[in-house]
Amino acid sequence: MSNVPITVAHGDGIGPEIMAATLHILKEAGARLDIETIEIGEKVYLSGNNAGIAPESWDSLRRTKVFLKAPITTPQGGGFSSLNVAVRKTLGLYANVRPCVSYHPFVSTKHPVMDVVIVRENEEDTYAGIEYRQTDQVEECLKLISRPGSEKIVRYAFEYALKFNRKKVTCFIKDNIMKRTDGLFHRIFDEIAQEYPGIEADHWIVDIGSAKLADTPENFDVVVMPNLYGDVLSDVAAQIAGSVGLAGSSNIGEQVAMFEAIHGSAPRRAGQNLANPSGLFLGSILMLVHINQPDVAELAHNAWLKTIEDGVHTYDMFKEGVSTEKVGTKEFADAVVARIGQKPETLKPVSYVENVVEADPKPIYSIREPQKKDLVGVDIFVDWWKGSFYGVADEFGALVEALNGDGLKLANIANRGVKVYPGGLPDTFTVDHWRCRFVAESGEGSGVSHAQLISLLQRFDAAGLDVIKTENLYNFDGEKGYSA
Numbered sequence: 001m002s003n004v005p006i007t008v009a010h011g012d013g014i015g016p017e018i019m020a021a022t023l024h025i026l027k028e029a030g031a032r033l034d035i036e037t038i039e040i041g042e043k044v045y046l047s048g049n050n051a052g053i054a055p056e057s058w059d060s061l062r063r064t065k066v067f068l069k070a071p072i073t074t075p076q077g078g079g080f081s082s083l084n085v086a087v088r089k090t091l092g093l094y095a096n097v098r099p100c101v102s103y104h105p106f107v108s109t110k111h112p113v114m115d116v117v118i119v120r121e122n123e124e125d126t127y128a129g130i131e132y133r134q135t136d137q138v139e140e141c142l143k144l145i146s147r148p149g150s151e152k153i154v155r156y157a158f159e160y161a162l163k164f165n166r167k168k169v170t171c172f173i174k175d176n177i178m179k180r181t182d183g184l185f186h187r188i189f190d191e192i193a194q195e196y197p198g199i200e201a202d203h204w205i206v207d208i209g210s211a212k213l214a215d216t217p218e219n220f221d222v223v224v225m226p227n228l229y230g231d232v233l234s235d236v237a238a239q240i241a242g243s244v245g246l247a248g249s250s251n252i253g254e255q256v257a258m259f260e261a262i263h264g265s266a267p268r269r270a271g272q273n274l275a276n277p278s279g280l281f282l283g284s285i286l287m288l289v290h291i292n293q294p295d296v297a298e299l300a301h302n303a304w305l306k307t308i309e310d311g312v313h314t315y316d317m318f319k320e321g322v323s324t325e326k327v328g329t330k331e332f333a334d335a336v337v338a339r340i341g342q343k344p345e346t347l348k349p350v351s352y353v354e355n356v357v358e359a360d361p362k363p364i365y366s367i368r369e370p371q372k373k374d375l376v377g378v379d380i381f382v383d384w385w386k387g388s389f390y391g392v393a394d395e396f397g398a399l400v401e402a403l404n405g406d407g408l409k410l411a412n413i414a415n416r417g418v419k420v421y422p423g424g425l426p427d428t429f430t431v432d433h434w435r436c437r438f439v440a441e442s443g444e445g446s447g448v449s450h451a452q453l454i455s456l457l458q459r460f461d462a463a464g465l466d467v468i469k470t471e472n473l474y475n476f477d478g479e480k481g482y483s484a
């Protein structure tokens with residue numbers, strides 16, 4: 001079998017040591033790799049490159065499409081952009097996959113039976129980073145959830161479950177509140193789940209779901225969620241497994257995939273042969289499966305489990321009474337290499353060769369006929385401040401109501417989502433950020449024109465009101481496309 005080209009970055013801090021240890025184990029386990037090495041991180045940043053990665057390194061990543069990355073140090077102070085974010089966005093790495101496994105009784109954990117895989121959407125949600133200061137008092141962050149983006153991640157979660165013989169996929173959302181964005185994610189989850197009748201599908205509102213995940217992780221298998229919840233909960237899951245230092249993760253795109261440890265570059269531990277290479281090593285196991293070397297992944301992973309089980313531990317895992325030997329980074333790697341061919345006896349051995357079912361390739365998102373879209377109104381956001389947080393809504397309402405006409409009428413005014421006009425209460429707290437909803441004079445749902453909206457904006461301007469933004473209101477196939 002021919003070698004698979006991969007790109008490797010040794011990173012900063014403990015990065016070079018844990019990468020050397022990882023590559024040593026992979027080599028001895030027979031990994032068939034052609035390694036291209038690139039420089040990323042601190043040195044590159046400090047040489048004046050704000051992105052922390054040289055332009056020619058992108059060529060290597062595009063060529064090999066597989067990236068094994070050690071942690072890097074982002075220099076303190078302004079001007080440096082996150083390399084991880086750049087890699088993720090540039091290469092479209094839409095899925096972040098983090099297996100969280102407990103190794104009881106060899107690694108302390110409150111949850112002896114835990115084997116959960118968090119699948120986090122990686123490109124959308126509030127993480128698009130689209131933010132605005134709109135008024136003196138209010139900042140805005142846009143939460144964007146797309147149908148194809150959600151289809152990609154949800155289908156990935158089900159395909160992952162199929163491939164790795166997992167029994168259940170759970171979706172975490174908050175669609176009782178965010179009925180449109182999280183509602184879309186949930187609907188797509190329900191649609192796609194139907195295509196996988198052999199896999200159980202369920203969903204939780206993210207708050208109670210998280211509580212259950214933290215309390216009884218043994219009841220979860222694969223959990224898929226939008227970006228923000230996934231960011232928080234993948235750390236929670238790794239922490240309660242007892243193994244933040246032991247967790248690896250993959251970032252999967254349509255073309256390229258990146259594999260890494262979840263921890264950082266631990267600069268204070270650097271250069272002392274102290275660091276635990278397990279997180280990066282387990283990331284590299286995900287990589288071996290991804291590049292279709294399950295035989296090597298199985299040999300190396302079982303040797304690692306046997307090492308953990310034999311009590312050969314680095315300082316961070318070491319526990320009197322459980323551990324038998326405290327070792328450094330290099331010695332830990334040597335201990336794993338010495339166990340290649342062995343399997344753990346207490347911990348469950350992994351079997352990638354037999355268990356990995358090759359899934360039927362499916363298109364990861366559908367292209368569908370766009371629905372019929374009708375303009376039915378507009379939300380006009382206004383910056384208006386009268387020196388008080390209370391009792392000013394009626395005064396503002398009268399100013400706006402006076403702008404009715406030309407086939408449009410004011411439906412209501414809200415302040416941070418709370419309706420305050422007409423019929424608001426003087427006890428409602430209001431800031432300088434007002435949303436004025438205009439619909440057709442003939443009734444909500446009737447069509448309006450862009451020309452009507454433009455002339456309405458002109459009336460706002462003539463009245464001296466500071467319009468900070470507009471959101472058009474649309475119906476799609478006759479159904480409301482905006483929150484009430």
Ligand code: NAD
Pocket residue numbers: 014018070071072073074075084245260261262263264265266267268269274275276277278279316
């Ligand atoms: P960190 O993960 O580097 O360290 C947190 C703690 O865990 C420290 O006490 C450290 O000594 C310990 N630790 C981490 N990995 C270990 C290992 N393999 N073996 C033994 N102990 C380990 O987090 P931090 O201190 O917040 O960040 C340090 C640097 O890492 C920062 O510059 C940060 O930007 C960077 N960072 C990079 C990545 C990445 O490249 N993916 C991720 C997180 C942080």
